[in-house]
Amino acid sequence: MAAGAIIANLGFDYSLPTGIVLAAFLVLGASVGSRFSGTQWSQVVSMGRYGITFALFALVVAALMAWLVSSVTQLAFVAVLLALIPGGVGEMAVIAMVMGIDPVYVVSHHILRLLLLIFMTPLMLRIVNQPLK
Template sequence: MSKTLKTLCLGSLGGAIATLFSLPLAWMLGALFLVMSASIAGVRTGVDKRVHVVAIALLGLFIGSRIQAQELLGLVRWYPSVIAMLLYMVMMLAGGYWIFTQAKVGRISAMFCAYPGSMNSALVLAEPARGDLRWIAISHSLRLVTVVSGAALLASLFVDEVTLESDTHWLALSDIAALMLAPLCWWVLRRCRAPLPEFLGPMVAGAIMTNAGVGFSLPAWPVLLAFMILGSSVGARFSGTPWRQVLSVGRFGIAYALFALAAAMLMAWLVASFTSLGFTAVLLALIPGGVGEMAVIATVMGIDPVYVVSH
């Protein structure tokens, strides 16, 4: 826990600095970049998994509080971007495989470096296939950092302001009720073997209370704290990674991340040109930045998080 506290102190400092410069999603991106820089410089960083999971649950509850039942009727209108997502995944795998084969890491490692899923699942699948786990971990970390920061910065160009409502009230009775319902929904989804129960369970809890007429609104401070923890956790993925290794692997990892962003922008532009779906919404739904991160960015920007999470 001492390492976690040290990492979160760095993340808080990064968030405060980013806030002073009015960066979009300051508490997430500021924490991410400062912790990442410190990690590469040799500082031992890391966020306890339990702390990370609680932050993800808080963000799920925050997003669920903004979901209206009538939004689910939009599912039938989303098929064009679902088709675009499948095509985009093929582009990601083919383009990423070619990029990483240029790095001469081997065909198996190149395939898992280009894998558009989470880093944890990529490592689990790659180990029995004898992929190089160091390459895969670094390439996925670079992809996540580049895509999350790039998504926030790119998407902020298409909205007037990227901020969280300045609400400083303490927890009300309805907020406490939502916090009590969230672990129950988490447990139920986990028993049902649903994906990401720590995120989707609290999100379901928030949506149930909102649509049942029990209005609640989490104050800004726990949400900003969750943003900071999430950013610090992503930045800490570089802990123990030497500069030399980051530089040798990084150019291919960043090239892949930029390719992923460019391809997502192209597909989002095509979908937005021929349908009523918005460019920024499709962009956030497509890019491989993680469910929690993309849903948070979408919610803060006023984009339907159900649409993004579904993809």
């Protein structure tokens, strides 16, 4: 990410060859798929319902926020949406590159989201676990 930020800020235009991007998608997909090795189909379906529900909710909230931000600023809706939707940092960087969106913009938002989660979770757990008076 640091190298990408430096290259972008120096004004260099860079793009990866299609073969490298496709290989990156293959590796990312294989790494996700391999985590399901040995999992029963019934477990995937059972947990998948919750995952799909959460994903749809998160996508709707992100789309509304992206529309709001893009309406107020000069930023493209698709770029803001990609920066706001939940997903892995590596995956979002590859998608941003393929779509012609600044990957540094997208990845920096995802890293900020992760940092906020890391630092805010202990505080939120303390608040939630406090006994009611």
